[in-house]
Structure formats: C-alpha cells, structure tokens
Amino acid sequence: MIGEPIDDVLEWSKKLSPWKQDALRRLAISNELTAADVGELLAQVKSAVGFKLPVAPPKAVPFTKAHFGGGKHQPIILKGIASIENVNRLVPKASLTFCPKALTIVYGRNGSGKSGFVRILRTACRTRVENPAKLKVLADVYGGTAGPQTAEIVIDAGAGDTAIPWTPGTVASPQLMQVSVFDTASAQLYVDGGNQIRFLPFGLALPHRLNAVCIGLKETLDSERATEVGNKVSLTTIAFAPQRETAAQRFDKALSKSTTDAQIDTATMSSEEDQERLDQITAALSAGAAAAADVNALSKWIDTLAMECEAVASALTDTALEQLSSLRAASVAARQAATIAAGELFTDEPLAGVGSDTWRALWAAARDYSVTEAFPGQTFPVLIADSGAAACVLCQQPLLSDGASRMQRFQKFMDDTLDAEATTAEQVVADALTNVHDLTCLGADDFPDRLEQVRKRDAELADGLSIFQTSAVKRRANAVARLRGEESVAVPPMIVPIEDVKAFALKLKAEKDGLAQAGNSEDRAKLAAEKAELEDGKTLAANKSKLVTRRDLLVIDDAYTKALADVQTRGITQRANELLDTHLTTAVVTRFDAERSRFDIMHLNVELARKSGQTKAEFEIDPKTKLTKVTSEILSEGEQRALALAGFLTEVALTDGSGPIVIDDPVSSLDRDRSAKVAERIAEEATKRQVIVFTHDIIFFNELCRVADDAGIEPVTVALFSDKSAAGKVDTAGMPWKGQDVSKRIGRIKNDAAPLAKLHATSPAEYEYQVKNLYGRLRDTYERVVEQVIFRDIVRRGTDVIQTQLLRYVRLSDALAIRFHEGMTRANTHSHDNPAADTVAMPQPHEFAAHIAELELLISDLRAESEAAEAARPQMKPKK
Incomplete structure (x- = not known):
C-alpha cells in the first residue's frame, strides 16, 4: 500500500452535505449512475434547500470506505460465475468456477466465450470503464433466445458461498467493488483509446466524478427554474396610482420569500369600517378639518389599550396561569430525570455533580471555547490533533485514553434523550417567560394620566379600567413567578372591560372626526395620509392573490438559488486537485516506474503528469516531446499495452486491501520476451491475492503455468471451447494437451x-x-x-x-x-x-x-x- 488517498477522500467527504456523500457512495459502487440514481439525488438536493416535494426524498446513505472496497471490509473470495442466461453466445446456464486462492487460468481460443464472462465481471465489479456503450452486454445477436440477461456471481465473504444476482444496469454490490478488472476496454482508458496513457488511483477519481454529477444536476435545475419561475414574477406587479410612501406600497415593495401568509392576510385586511372611514375622510377633506392632537393621541392610546386588553384576557386567565405552572413542573421533572440518569451513568467519575446545572453550564462554556477559539471548525469534543492526542479545553493537558473516553461519555450524555428532553422543556419555559405580555399600556408610567383623560369622558369605564389594571399587573407578576418557580400570591379575579373600551374608542373616533371638520393644515395632512393609506390598502387587498403568487414564486426561485449554490463545483475541484497533488508522491511514481521496469519499458522517455478539469483528473503519460502530445504516435501497441498493465498494477497496489483481480488477454500485442515478464509479474501477484487470468495464447498459458509452479503456486486451469450452437462450454480435461x-x-x-x-x-x-x-x-x-x-x-x-x-x-x-x-x-x-x-x-x-x-x-x-x-x-x- 502506497499512501492513503482513500482515507483523505473519506475525511474530506465528511464535511460534504448528505446528498453529496450519498452521490459519492453511488459513484463508488456503480460504474454508471442510472436515471433513477440522478432523480433521487436531485430530490435530496431539493429537500435540503426547502423544496416542498410531493413525495419525501430517499434517505441519504453516508459514504464509507467499504463502498469501494477499502477500509475495514470483510475480504471476499471470487468463487465463480453461475446460471448465466442470454449473454452473448454463452451456453444457457453457463458457469465458471475459480480457484479460491492464488491463480486461475482460463484458456480458450478466439470465440470460445471468454469475453462473455469478462463482460459480466467488468459490469458487476470495479473497472475504469465509465462509458455506458462500453459496458453494454449484448445477448446473442444472431440467436432467437428472449428474456432478461441474468447471472449469479458467487463469492465467499467468510460465511460460506453467497450468490449475488447480476443483471445489466443494476447497482453494483459493494462487496464486488473489491474485485478489479483489467481488459481491453479498461486498457484503452489507461492509454486513452490509443492516444494517451493515463493513470489515476480509483479513490481519487471520485471527487471529479462527483463534479460531473453536480454539473448534470445544475443543468436540470437551470432548466426547471426557467420553466417554473422565468418571467412570471413580473406578471404579479400591482399598479398603484400614484406612487407614494404608504404601508401598502412599502409592503408590496418589501414582499419577499420570507413573507408569511399571516403577514399577507394582515396587510390586505379591508373591512366595511375601512370603507366608511375612507368615505368620512374624503368628505372631511372636502369640507375642511380642525386639529385635535390630544383626541388623536388618546384615540391611538385607547386603540392600543383595546388590543392589549384582548391579549391580557387570553394570556393571563386562570387556565393560562395553570398551564404555565405545568410547563415549569414538566421542565423540573425532566431535569430531575436527566440528573438521576447522569448520576447512574457517571457513578465512577472522579468528581460528583456530573449532569447538574452547574456542570452543564461548564460543559457548554467548554464547547463554545473549543469551537470558537481552541479548535475552530472542528466538531466538539476534539480528541485527536495533528500531533497526537488533542489538549483538553478545560485543563489544557493532552487527552489520554481515559480522558478521551470520558469526554465521549459526557458528549453522549448531552446528546441523550432525557437530557435533550429536559433542555427542550427548559427552553419552552424560557420562551414562555420571554413571551409574558409586557403590559405596554397597563404597566406604563403614564397610565394614571391616561386614566384621568378617560375619567373626564367616562368615569364608569375609568373605574373598570383601574380595577382591571390592578388585576392584570398582579396576574402578570404571578405568571412570572410560576415560570421562575418562585412563590406566587393569590390573584384577584379578572374582569376585562373590552366591549366598553371598544365602544369608547368609537366615541373618540366620532369626537375626532367632529373636530376634524374644523380642520387645520397639520391635521388635514394627516387625514390626507390616512386617506392614502386606506386607498392603497384597498388596492392591495384587491390584489392579494398576486401577492401570494409572487411570494410563492420567490420562495421557489430562492430554493433554486440555494440548490444551484449547493451543486457548484469550485470547492470540489480545488479539494480534488489538492488530494491529487498530495498523493502524486515520489512513492507513487517509484511504484509506477518499478512496474515499468518489470516489463522492460523503462527506456520509454515518458513520465507521469497531472492534468485536471472539472470532471476529469488524470495522471497522463507525458511523451516529453514538442512534436506531438499523442503518445500512441510514438509507442507501439505492445508498449502501450505494457504501460497500461503497469498503470493497472500500480492502481491495484494503491487500493487498500487485497481484493481479487481479473485480467483478460494481458499479452495482446506483446512480444514473447515481455509476455514472459508479464507471466512472472502475474504469478508474483497471485502469491498476494486471488488472480484470474483469461487468455487465448497457449504459449503464454504454458509460461504462466511454469512460473506459477516456480513461485510455489499450483494454478487451477479451465479450458473453454465453442461450437456451432454456443460458446462458453467448459472442457472437462481442464486444459489442452499442449498446455x-x-x-x-x-x-x-x-x-x-x-x-x-x-x-x-x-x-x-x-x-x-x-x-x-x-x-x-x-x-x-x-x-x-x-x-x-x-x-x-x-x-x-x-x-x-x-x-x-x-x-x-x-x-x-x-x-x-x-x-x-x-x-x-x-x-x-x-x-x-x-x-x-x-x-x-x-x-x-x-x-x-x-x-x-x-x-x-x-x-x-x-x-x-x-x-x-x-x-x-x-x-x-x-x-x-
């Protein structure tokens, strides 16, 4: 193993959104994302940014090392392929059995059916081939057999033989991602279809493949946005005449995606009283109006008081106060339960009181210090640092094993259901305390003065308001005491004179209107402004449907904006290139050169060079000449195949684990000398992992058998043949006489x-x-x-x-x-x-x-x- 690129890709992926992790998982286990895959990922993107979907999107599955054959996976043995139906010319129920260890050599002349078996493996296992056309597996194009193409790939992951069903286009099994396949199609990727020779470790290709998914999703989102939003917002414009600074026009201009239905309902309220008032003001302005500042001020105050009376009548009833006591009792009980649980959980801790209020305050402060100053950007608690164990944010000492375990237990407790429920209940009490009515009018310093103004006009109402004010103040204090858990005194009964207040407000309005008849310039301007408000409010109410439509369009457009931001590729490309530069190390190049040396192609004046874009990042073979950038114009076909094998074996070495490898026709275009070197290299690899080789070359077959014997391996040989009826038939002799x-x-x-x-x-x-x-x-x-x-x-x-x-x-x-x-x-x-x-x-x-x-x-x-x-x-x- 050279380096750990897969580990770095995994660590980077943890910072990605869930749908991107899910996309990486799908890319790692599939050679091609299906339309259904893309649709599910698009649904996850939309759900994440607030789209209202008719059907809930599928739950994202996090990306792990096991999804592409790396990490702490259970090694598998490829036992065989069985029950093949309708694939190429392979005989019905065709099957192959592989040696569970070391080396299997499958020999067959041209047309014997080897490629059919390999095509199944390269679509089911890991291959560098991504072009759907290259991965397509045909049925017998000259036969008349109908029905689906199916097969079973038999593996042993430690629990006995397991048959994994295969059909073209299905999602590959994560277990089969441990199997690497090299054939002519994948070799063309290492040599770029005969033009350029490329190399890229499998794990490092995933971020750029994720970019390709993002680009595809962006195109879809742009298209949908044009259809769903387009120029429809402009069609919801409301024509106010004239343009002026009224609440209605300000609301219209300020309308946004965040505007609620309740706000729209409030802004578009229009009643018969409003119309009556508009008619009155219109008439008054026509006849002239006198100033009545004191009446106007008192009228506004009494209007505010009327609303406050209604709020108090609802918020400070006996039932409401009992409910506040229940909230407080529930939060105390929840915290006691959490504290008891903490006491049982942390009986062995050095200090008492873990889980208490003071301890939780200490933990919250430590967490805030960790995420803002000590370890910004890292999830609390931080246990591992670049130099080893992280320092404790409390004692500043390195977190050893016991300390790290304790921090993990504490965090688990803070995440525990009982603690979370207690915290939630306490927050409900805190919110309720914040929302206790402030008694803006009833508790204000100027209430006695206002009360005297009322008394001059309605003494009975003033007495009722005085009694109500005393009751409201005491009840509010009682509500606060209940929420704080303090001792509360009895409260007097509450009689809300709301109807009397409303009737008084109407009298004031009539009085004000009467005074306005006298009119002066200042009051006249106010009346004109009120008239403007009423007129524009009426217009706004008449166009309520346009406001709702525009708001909905802005919500959709904002969701598309967020979704498009979530599929941008710049950050992925940057990180992908950083990973490539980190892992294109001397060790990697050395390994590649070592493989080249084994095949006697070190004389080729080429070297590895990285070339990256949004969706591709390859380590290309640079021909190191200004005459051409096309390596195939310099190298023979045999040299290209040898370089492709060197790239494949380098990639195998870079892939964590020792999964099986399948090599088809490894010596195509190679001379006998290099063919012998390839046989030696394959035999050497077979001492480390399960190797399956398909070949039509009897001399190479004999050579591979001989070098395997020299390496202490007894290869299992399989001979395939075909006749006029079908291919893929297994010769019971095991190998040809010549072999x-x-x-x-x-x-x-x-x-x-x-x-x-x-x-x-x-x-x-x-x-x-x-x-x-x-x-x-x-x-x-x-x-x-x-x-x-x-x-x-x-x-x-x-x-x-x-x-x-x-x-x-x-x-x-x-x-x-x-x-x-x-x-x-x-x-x-x-x-x-x-x-x-x-x-x-x-x-x-x-x-x-x-x-x-x-x-x-x-x-x-x-x-x-x-x-x-x-x-x-x-x-x-x-x-x-």
Missing part, C-alpha cells in the same frame, strides 16, 4: 487407459484403435520429457528464452539414455502405422500399464540424475 506438463500428461494417459482391460475383452479392434492413440500420447510425453526433465526447460519451444544457468543440472548417463531410447522407440512403434502383416504384436493392457510405469520410473531417475549432477559440480562464485 499439460509431463506429470499432468501421465495422469491423463493413466485415466484414459483405465477402460483398456475391459475394452480388450469386449472389442479387440476398438482396443487396438484406442491403445494406438494412447501410445501416440506416450510418445508426445517422451518428447516433452526431453524439454522439461532432461534439459530442465533450458530451451522451451515457442519462446526465445534460453536459461543457460540451468545447464548445471544437465547430465545424461548411458544407461538412462538407453532406457529413454528404448521407451521412445516402443512408443513410436505402437503409435505409427505398421505393415498389414501382423509382424508387430499389439501390447496387452498390462503391458501398456507397465510401459507407463517404466516412463514414470525413468522420469524419477532422470530427475535424481539431474540433482546429482548439480550437487557434484563446484559452486560457481561471481567474479570480483
């Missing part, structure tokens, strides 16, 4: 020879036919003995590699040479066509068995001779 070494060939011959005795007794003619073929196989095996056993694979047919250092094992005694000659001659004799005259007797079954045993003994003796030769030679020391 079998000496030991496997002898095993095959023994297995095929088992029925000879019975056949000899029932059909001599058929026996002769079969035994002749088996002698031919025996002759092939003798020939392979020369290459594999006598000359220790120093020279292998089909390759240009000569391992001269193995000559120290070569020695062939005369006795062994004679035995080899005799066995080879016998195999030739009985496998070639002999004269029609019966001059060569056909061996009996037991004789054929003896000939096989002779070959096995010869091989054993040859190997012993080889080891003895090496042991007898002096050890060669390197020259100084």
Whole structure:
C-alpha cells in the first residue's frame, strides 16, 4: 500500500452535505449512475434547500470506505460465475468456477466465450470503464433466445458461498467493488483509446466524478427554474396610482420569500369600517378639518389599550396561569430525570455533580471555547490533533485514553434523550417567560394620566379600567413567578372591560372626526395620509392573490438559488486537485516506474503528469516531446499495452486491501520476451491475492503455468471451447494437451487407459484403435520429457528464452539414455502405422500399464540424475 488517498477522500467527504456523500457512495459502487440514481439525488438536493416535494426524498446513505472496497471490509473470495442466461453466445446456464486462492487460468481460443464472462465481471465489479456503450452486454445477436440477461456471481465473504444476482444496469454490490478488472476496454482508458496513457488511483477519481454529477444536476435545475419561475414574477406587479410612501406600497415593495401568509392576510385586511372611514375622510377633506392632537393621541392610546386588553384576557386567565405552572413542573421533572440518569451513568467519575446545572453550564462554556477559539471548525469534543492526542479545553493537558473516553461519555450524555428532553422543556419555559405580555399600556408610567383623560369622558369605564389594571399587573407578576418557580400570591379575579373600551374608542373616533371638520393644515395632512393609506390598502387587498403568487414564486426561485449554490463545483475541484497533488508522491511514481521496469519499458522517455478539469483528473503519460502530445504516435501497441498493465498494477497496489483481480488477454500485442515478464509479474501477484487470468495464447498459458509452479503456486486451469450452437462450454480435461506438463500428461494417459482391460475383452479392434492413440500420447510425453526433465526447460519451444544457468543440472548417463531410447522407440512403434502383416504384436493392457510405469520410473531417475549432477559440480562464485 502506497499512501492513503482513500482515507483523505473519506475525511474530506465528511464535511460534504448528505446528498453529496450519498452521490459519492453511488459513484463508488456503480460504474454508471442510472436515471433513477440522478432523480433521487436531485430530490435530496431539493429537500435540503426547502423544496416542498410531493413525495419525501430517499434517505441519504453516508459514504464509507467499504463502498469501494477499502477500509475495514470483510475480504471476499471470487468463487465463480453461475446460471448465466442470454449473454452473448454463452451456453444457457453457463458457469465458471475459480480457484479460491492464488491463480486461475482460463484458456480458450478466439470465440470460445471468454469475453462473455469478462463482460459480466467488468459490469458487476470495479473497472475504469465509465462509458455506458462500453459496458453494454449484448445477448446473442444472431440467436432467437428472449428474456432478461441474468447471472449469479458467487463469492465467499467468510460465511460460506453467497450468490449475488447480476443483471445489466443494476447497482453494483459493494462487496464486488473489491474485485478489479483489467481488459481491453479498461486498457484503452489507461492509454486513452490509443492516444494517451493515463493513470489515476480509483479513490481519487471520485471527487471529479462527483463534479460531473453536480454539473448534470445544475443543468436540470437551470432548466426547471426557467420553466417554473422565468418571467412570471413580473406578471404579479400591482399598479398603484400614484406612487407614494404608504404601508401598502412599502409592503408590496418589501414582499419577499420570507413573507408569511399571516403577514399577507394582515396587510390586505379591508373591512366595511375601512370603507366608511375612507368615505368620512374624503368628505372631511372636502369640507375642511380642525386639529385635535390630544383626541388623536388618546384615540391611538385607547386603540392600543383595546388590543392589549384582548391579549391580557387570553394570556393571563386562570387556565393560562395553570398551564404555565405545568410547563415549569414538566421542565423540573425532566431535569430531575436527566440528573438521576447522569448520576447512574457517571457513578465512577472522579468528581460528583456530573449532569447538574452547574456542570452543564461548564460543559457548554467548554464547547463554545473549543469551537470558537481552541479548535475552530472542528466538531466538539476534539480528541485527536495533528500531533497526537488533542489538549483538553478545560485543563489544557493532552487527552489520554481515559480522558478521551470520558469526554465521549459526557458528549453522549448531552446528546441523550432525557437530557435533550429536559433542555427542550427548559427552553419552552424560557420562551414562555420571554413571551409574558409586557403590559405596554397597563404597566406604563403614564397610565394614571391616561386614566384621568378617560375619567373626564367616562368615569364608569375609568373605574373598570383601574380595577382591571390592578388585576392584570398582579396576574402578570404571578405568571412570572410560576415560570421562575418562585412563590406566587393569590390573584384577584379578572374582569376585562373590552366591549366598553371598544365602544369608547368609537366615541373618540366620532369626537375626532367632529373636530376634524374644523380642520387645520397639520391635521388635514394627516387625514390626507390616512386617506392614502386606506386607498392603497384597498388596492392591495384587491390584489392579494398576486401577492401570494409572487411570494410563492420567490420562495421557489430562492430554493433554486440555494440548490444551484449547493451543486457548484469550485470547492470540489480545488479539494480534488489538492488530494491529487498530495498523493502524486515520489512513492507513487517509484511504484509506477518499478512496474515499468518489470516489463522492460523503462527506456520509454515518458513520465507521469497531472492534468485536471472539472470532471476529469488524470495522471497522463507525458511523451516529453514538442512534436506531438499523442503518445500512441510514438509507442507501439505492445508498449502501450505494457504501460497500461503497469498503470493497472500500480492502481491495484494503491487500493487498500487485497481484493481479487481479473485480467483478460494481458499479452495482446506483446512480444514473447515481455509476455514472459508479464507471466512472472502475474504469478508474483497471485502469491498476494486471488488472480484470474483469461487468455487465448497457449504459449503464454504454458509460461504462466511454469512460473506459477516456480513461485510455489499450483494454478487451477479451465479450458473453454465453442461450437456451432454456443460458446462458453467448459472442457472437462481442464486444459489442452499442449498446455499439460509431463506429470499432468501421465495422469491423463493413466485415466484414459483405465477402460483398456475391459475394452480388450469386449472389442479387440476398438482396443487396438484406442491403445494406438494412447501410445501416440506416450510418445508426445517422451518428447516433452526431453524439454522439461532432461534439459530442465533450458530451451522451451515457442519462446526465445534460453536459461543457460540451468545447464548445471544437465547430465545424461548411458544407461538412462538407453532406457529413454528404448521407451521412445516402443512408443513410436505402437503409435505409427505398421505393415498389414501382423509382424508387430499389439501390447496387452498390462503391458501398456507397465510401459507407463517404466516412463514414470525413468522420469524419477532422470530427475535424481539431474540433482546429482548439480550437487557434484563446484559452486560457481561471481567474479570480483
């Protein structure tokens, strides 16, 4: 593992909004987001910014390391693919079984069905392919089979075999994200379709893929905004004539998304009394009006008092006061319950009183200090700092294990339901205390003076107001005492003279109107202003529906503004590039160069360079020439494939964990020398993780088997073939004859020879036919003995590699040479066509068995001779 880019991506993602975390999760486990995925993400964005949706959006699932095969996941083993239906030309119910450890080699000639299996894996597992067209899996385009394309991918995650259903386009299983697939399509991404060679660790690609989602959502939101809002706001303009500073016109201009229905209702109130008043003022202005400042002031005061009487009548009744006592009792009981719970929870703490009011005040102060000064921007409590354990905000000492655990317990208690309920109940009491009526008129210093003004006009009302004022003041004090938990005294009964006050207000209004008849310039101006207010209020009331429509449009437009701000990409792009720069380290480049060195392509004058945009960030191979920026114009196809493999294996090394890898056709366009190097590298990787290789190259197949054996791995081999009816059929032999070494060939011959005795007794003619073929196989095996056993694979047919250092094992005694000659001659004799005259007797079954045993003994003796030769030679020391 080189670096921890995935950890940094995860840490960064925790600061993102829930829908972006959900988008990252979907991107990590899917090669392509479906229309349904995008729709659900759009719903989450709208819900987050206040859209009223007809259906609640799906709950966002946070992004975790397990979603792309990293972190504390349960490692899986890829056991096979089964129950395949309607995929390419694969036979119905086609299946493949993989070796649960080390190496599986799937061999098949062109058209045998290998690609069908690989196409299923690359859509179900992790691949760099993102183009939907490249991921499309076809049915048999020449066949007539109908029905869905399905398969089962069998894994073992530690609890036995589990079949994961697969169909094209479905969301990939997070467990299968541990499996990396390399094939021609993904190789083209590393070489950019033959133009540029690119490399990017999987986890670091996610932020830029998130940008692509954001851009798509922005386009959708812009389109919806144009349709839903557009120029509709201008159509709700109210035509006031003339333009002037009235409450109605100010309300119209100040209308915003925050304007409530209640505010609109209040602003558009228009009654018959208003119309009567407008008519009266109009008439008065026409006839002239006299000033009546004192009456006007008293009229305003009595109007305010009338409203206050109504409020007091509702807020300070006996029932209301009892309700305040209930609120106080509920908050005290809730806090006692929380305190008892804290006492039970923190019995082992060094100090008493944890959970008490004073302790909670201390905790709140510590939290405020932490988030504003000590650790701004970090979630309280902060337990880990860059240098290790964070300092305690109370004692300034490093938080060791016990201290960190205690801080976590305290925070858990503060988040606990009982404490939260107590806090909520206490806040309700505090709010109620804040909202106790202030008695603006009844409690004002000028109340006695105003009362005398009333007494001059209505003594009975003044007496009633005096009694009511005394009761209201005492009841208010009683309400405050109940909420504070203080001792409260009895309160007198409350008789609210509201109807008398309203009647008095009408008398004042009539008096004022009468005085206005005399008129003066100042009062006349006021009357003119009142007239303007009434006129514009009437106009506003008549256009109430326009106000509601405009407000609703502004709410929608504001939601779109917030949604568009939430899908902006600048911050994501900046952070994504920072992550790339952090993790494009010397270690990464070194690993990439090490992989290149293994494939003998270090001579290529190229290097890694980052190239980023909004939706893409790749580590491209820079050809380091001004003549061209297209690497494929310089490199051969084989060099491009070798570089692609180097990039893939570097990415595998950068991915946390040791998930299986699937490699299809790894040696396409490679020469034999590099093909051998690829085989060695794959065998080495198979010692660390499960590796599955698909190939049509029999020489590479043999080479991979050999190097796997040298690495101490016994690969499981599978042979596929096709016929006119279907592809993907599994050859029961396991591998072609050409691919079998000496030991496997002898095993095959023994297995095929088992029925000879019975056949000899029932059909001599058929026996002769079969035994002749088996002698031919025996002759092939003798020939392979020369290459594999006598000359220790120093020279292998089909390759240009000569391992001269193995000559120290070569020695062939005369006795062994004679035995080899005799066995080879016998195999030739009985496998070639002999004269029609019966001059060569056909061996009996037991004789054929003896000939096989002779070959096995010869091989054993040859190997012993080889080891003895090496042991007898002096050890060669390197020259100084």
